[in-house]
Amino acid sequence: MAATLALSGSRSGHSGRAARLGKPPRRCHRGTVTTIEAVLGDITAETTDAIVNAANSSLLGGGGVDGAIHAAAGPRLLEACRRVRRTAWRDGLPVGEAVATEAFDLPCRWVIHTVGPNAHRGQTDPALLASCFTRSLDVAAELTATSIAFPAISAGAYGWAADDVARIAVDAVRRHPKPGITAIRFVLFGTPALEAFGRALT
Secondary structure, eight states, X not given: OOOEEEOSSOOSSOOOOOOBOOOOOEEOTTSOEEEEEEEESOGGGOOSSEEEXXXXXXXXXXXXXXXXXXXXXXXXXXXXXXXXXXXXOTTOOOTTOXXXXXXXXXXXSEEEEEEOOOGGGTOOOHHHXXXXXXXXXXXXXXXXXXXXEEOOTTBGGGOBOHHHHHHHHHHHHHHSOOTTOOEEEEEEXXXXXXXXXXXXXX
C-alpha cells in the first residue's frame, strides 16, 4: 500500500490511504475542487488520465523515470516520440516545455513529456523547473484530462535538491488555474522525496 499525503477531497486511481494535511481545497476556474497529493509509488502504474515523463530533449528515452515509462509503454511510445521530433520539435524539446503522446501499454490515457533543468549543466533557474509543471498542466487541460501524476522532475540525476523541487512544484501547481483538472498527484520513488513534498504541502 502506498504512503500518501493529501490536501483534501477524494482521489481517483489510487488505493493508498490519505493523511489529511489540514489545508483548504484548491479551486480551479471552473469551480471544481482540485486535490493535490504526494504518494510513494510507481508512476507507470498510475491510472490518472495523464502521467508526466521526466524526459530528455531528444525524447528518445533514457534512464530513471524516462526509461521506466518507455519500457512499460512499449515500443510504440518511442515511435510516437520520433514522430513528435520529425513534425513539431526537430531540434529537441526545450527545457521547461511539454508535449503529449498516447500512453499505449500504460494504464493511463496520455504521457506528457517535459524536460527538466539539469543543475549539473548550470540550469538552476527555478522558473525553468516551474515551467515543467505549468506547461504540463497546460497540455493536460488541452487534452481535457481531469487527473495527472507527476514525478519529482529534476531531482536526483539532474542535481536538484528534493526540497527545492517539492517547493517549486507545489507552488507551480497551486498557482496554475488548472481548468477541469480535479486531481494532481506527485508520485515519488523514495521516502526522502515523499517527506520533502509533505513539507511543501503543509
